Amino acid sequence: MATSPSSSAQAARERVARRLRDLRADAGLTGSELAARCGWTHPKTSRLENARTPPTPDDIRRWCHACGADDQAEDIIAQSRDAESAYMEWRRQVRAGLKRLQDSYVDLYRATELFRIYSPTLVPGLLQTEGYARAVLSGVAKLYDVPNDADQAAAARMERSKIVHEPGHRFVMVVEESVLYYRLGDADAMAAQLGYLLTAGALPSVSLGIIPKTVQRTLWPQELFHVYDDQMVSVELMSARVRVTQPSEVALYLRAFDQLRGMAVYGAEARALIVKAIEALR
Known part of the structure; x- marks a missing residue:
């Protein structure tokens, strides 16, 4: 239950x-x-x-x-x-619209210097293209049975994501290789998203790691979570977003992130995995 x-x-x-x-x-x-x-x-x-x-x-x-x-x-x-x-029910948060939810993160993002993001299911929001974001947000609206303002919400997400180009912030992101194959949007939207990852991974402020499906794992896939500096963790569950600020729990997520990061590949090896996923679209 x-x-x-x-x-x-x-x-x-x-x-x-x-x-x-x-x-x-x-x-x-x-x-x-x-x-x-x-x-x-x-x-x-x-x-x-x-x-x-x-x-x-x-x-x-x-x-x-x-x-x-x-x-x-x-x-x-x-x-x-x-x-x-800490326990914020998604249905309650999206009741006022998906665009407003995107806008609600802006102050937190601007106040954060170091972002650590682990995603087993989606391209992290800060690296999403508009077509991919629109597909994700449309799915959210359907799941929670709320008005679909995905077009406006995707545009707001793109505006919010400009922070990756602003000085004073660093982004360490780790995704599972399967993220590259989950088809969100049509083939053109997915190809554009994967193509952008090739570019985004080379940004000076961004470290993008991909955990290969064939890696010998030291830690099994976890829930999607964001760590903001060393102060707060946001964990995304299906029903709610959980904010963790207790120092001992934040430390646990940091240890898990270090293990996940250690299994990932970077640079040329990561780009090769992205290119392979692009080729699989054809």
Whole structure:
């Protein structure tokens, strides 16, 4: 059975509450003793431990200090923020139109210096051509049963993608070789997209790696994810986009990205794989 966004958010809140409860137990404190150290009432401790009330950053810092675990406070604060706001249902996001969704990323992109992108299914949005993007976005509109403004959304995506030519940003992208063969749009649109990858991969700010289908893998294919600097990961699921900011989880995605990047080929070897995919269109 699929998990709803609301139940997923509650499960995330419960993980934060359980972590706080474990800290108290490990410190050998009763609920009343912890409340006294934190300067609040015992019922508040109970509400926080049972996920009935979300903790504030100050609550978490007091709790960790009372348990002698100040070093865990920032990680738990980030986890709590994820629980409250990280799970963003796609249907809700696209309700106002696909173009508006594209525009919503602009500020984040401009604020990011280093992009790390792994995609097992699609050409990354920043390297998509307009015809390919239009096909992808039309599919999104159909899947989520929302008005199809794919033409305007694709144009907005092209405008947003100009950032790859602007100074102050670096883009490290890794895709699976199968991405080159998934036919989105007609043959002409796909040929134009693959042809652009030959050009885009040579841009000074772009590192494009392709993981060959025949490679001896050290890590299996993962979900599509973007890492913005070292601060936030955006994971794209079918039903939602999940934003991860908890430092320990961000570090896990960075380790996975390094493994995936290590399996990829670059330069002439990557171009050869793209040319092979272009030839397969004929």
